[in-house]
Amino acid sequence: MPDPLFSSLRLDSRRALIVGASSGIGYEVAREFHLQGAEVTILSETAQIATAGDSLQALDGRPVTAIRCDITDTEELTDALTPLDPFDILVQNAGYERLTPLLAGPEADAEFARIVAVNLTGAWAVTRLIAPKMPRGGRIIYTASTYSKYAIARNSAYAGSKHGLLGLMRSFAHDLGPRGITVNAICPGWVNTEFSNRSVRQVAAETGRSFDDVGDDVLRLQSLPGLLEPRDMVGGYLFLASDLARDVTGQTLHVDRGEYQD
Amino acid sequence: MTDPFGLSGRRVVLTGGSSGIGLGLAKAFAETGARLTVLALPDGIEALDGIGDKASILACDITDRDAIAAAMSKVGDIDVLIANAGLERLTPVDDRSDEASDTFSKVLAVNVTGTWNTAQAALPQMNPGGVILMTASVWGRTGEPGFAAYVASKHGVIGLARTLARELGPREIRVNAVCPGWVETPASLRSLTEMAARQDRSEADILTAVSASQCLPGFQKPEDIAGLYLYLASPYAASITGQAIGIDRGEFLA
Numbered sequence A: 001m002p003d004p005l006f007s008s009l010r011l012d013s014r015r016a017l018i019v020g021a022s023s024g025i026g027y028e029v030a031r032e033f034h035l036q037g038a039e040v041t042i043l044s045e046t047a048q049i050a051t052a053g054d055s056l057q058a059l060d061g062r063p064v065t066a067i068r069c070d071i072t073d074t075e076e077l078t079d080a081l082t083p084l085d086p087f088d089i090l091v092q093n094a095g096y097e098r099l100t101p102l103l104a105g106p107e108a109d110a111e112f113a114r115i116v117a118v119n120l121t122g123a124w125a126v127t128r129l130i131a132p133k134m135p136r137g138g139r140i141i142y143t144a145s146t147y148s149k150y151a152i153a154r155n156s157a158y159a160g161s162k163h164g165l166l167g168l169m170r171s172f173a174h175d176l177g178p179r180g181i182t183v184n185a186i187c188p189g190w191v192n193t194e195f196s197n198r199s200v201r202q203v204a205a206e207t208g209r210s211f212d213d214v215g216d217d218v219l220r221l222q223s224l225p226g227l228l229e230p231r232d233m234v235g236g237y238l239f240l241a242s243d244l245a246r247d248v249t250g251q252t253l254h255v256d257r258g259e260y261q262d
Numbered sequence B: 001m002t003d004p005f006g007l008s009g010r011r012v013v014l015t016g017g018s019s020g021i022g023l024g025l026a027k028a029f030a031e032t033g034a035r036l037t038v039l040a041l042p043d044g045i046e047a048l049d050g051i052g053d054k055a056s057i058l059a060c061d062i063t064d065r066d067a068i069a070a071a072m073s074k075v076g077d078i079d080v081l082i083a084n085a086g087l088e089r090l091t092p093v094d095d096r097s098d099e100a101s102d103t104f105s106k107v108l109a110v111n112v113t114g115t116w117n118t119a120q121a122a123l124p125q126m127n128p129g130g131v132i133l134m135t136a137s138v139w140g141r142t143g144e145p146g147f148a149a150y151v152a153s154k155h156g157v158i159g160l161a162r163t164l165a166r167e168l169g170p171r172e173i174r175v176n177a178v179c180p181g182w183v184e185t186p187a188s189l190r191s192l193t194e195m196a197a198r199q200d201r202s203e204a205d206i207l208t209a210v211s212a213s214q215c216l217p218g219f220q221k222p223e224d225i226a227g228l229y230l231y232l233a234s235p236y237a238a239s240i241t242g243q244a245i246g247i248d249r250g251e252f253l254a
Helices: A024-035 A048-060 A074-081 A107-133 A156-179 A194-207 A211-221 A230-241 B020-032 B042-051 B065-073 B098-125 B148-171 B186-199 B203-212 B222-233
Strands: A015-019 A039-044 A065-068 A089-092 A139-143 A182-188 A252-255 B011-015 B035-040 B055-059 B078-083 B126-135 B174-180 B244-247
Touching (some): A039 A048, A089 A107, B011 B020, B020 B035, B020 B042, B020 B055, B035 B042, B042 B055, B065 B098, B126 B222, B174 B222, B186 B203, B222 B244
Parallel strands (some): A015 A039, A182 A252, B011 B035, B126 B174
16 A cells, blocks of 8 residues: 555556665655556666566566666666656665775775766666656656765765765756756765665775674764655655645755764 | 545644745645645735634734744644744845845844744654754755845745754654745735846746746646645655755746
């Protein structure tokens, strides 16, 4: 059942593409959009995307299109997206997070390039393929990060790419405003996903501390106690996708339990 | 929009509800079925006749600490406090008259101290899960010639929201500021007239410039921004606190 609280936020007949939706935040967003009546297409580079599509479809029998594609492969991405009908809503949630310590060996160079390729160039490539056909009233929502606004040690590529993503978002808000399309970003804090927890584990390993100890450092930054779950992120995306947010564009919405104040 | 976020039955207190953005909020929250109490200056009460059957209306000046404490004590428990009352006046820096100085003090008294008074008076009646929303402004993030007091006060409101978010987070009370851009209200139209006179431009010329400064052309009315307040007041913004959130058709990109 769709959440009854969102009864006036129905997305019936709206076509939504959620990129990076095989698990975590992207999957939960796709799930709620699907249950609110949107015609959902999900995309990810992982094999899990097919299973994700099946689970969404099993919720109510309505079809969901699942596409396996690496957004850093422009040719593959172009082939995958070009034949599709125009989308009303794009959620660009695909991301890649690894630590890139400044003083690490050459392996960090490859990680740096990959992070920028997914988080920044990938967002550019996806938007370039979707925006030209997006109708008036369209919505583009990027998943940025609290690390779009500040940074920690060893995190240059991720923080750099996520800071850059906001620049992209703000420019596109100007580009697409005259066409009546809004462009915004959501900045999650630390969300309990494999994606984020991997980084916490890595910091713990590199600093000789426990996972909980490193995690507590993050939680202490929050005004509201408690660890975010992927499901907690959904309301922000649904609000920005809705008609109620028609005058909101070029903004970042921090859904982070008050970790970073903006 | 009726009740998109399930606010029916929630106890909502709104200050500055008799005109402009506040009146729009009063109508929107009344429509949700929330148990709404609107505080307004005595001379503004009449404007609320239309929603009188859906809300309790109390006359109150938020710069009077005793008055606001008395008003809040009549309300009982509060789930959502919207500290919206504000005063917008021109205060050019080169006007050194006593009158201008009084205006400066009055703007700060209403917008900053009044918002503080409001939060202080309501807090004893707020529980975990409570929400405080403050109306700031796009001018809480940028400067505007001639409006030093208003701009400083709205920067101050954002400071209050951030501080109270940290202070009340452990009690599970969320605090956020909303930053509207140019919204057509009696206050903004008054400022527009004053700006036009001061800058020797036509009002139409200024409005054209405002629209051109936005990503989305066009102008907002109070009903266009109520949705953001409804969302932030709801449990679906349960993880959002300490934020200043713009709703300005892309005028200031934060």
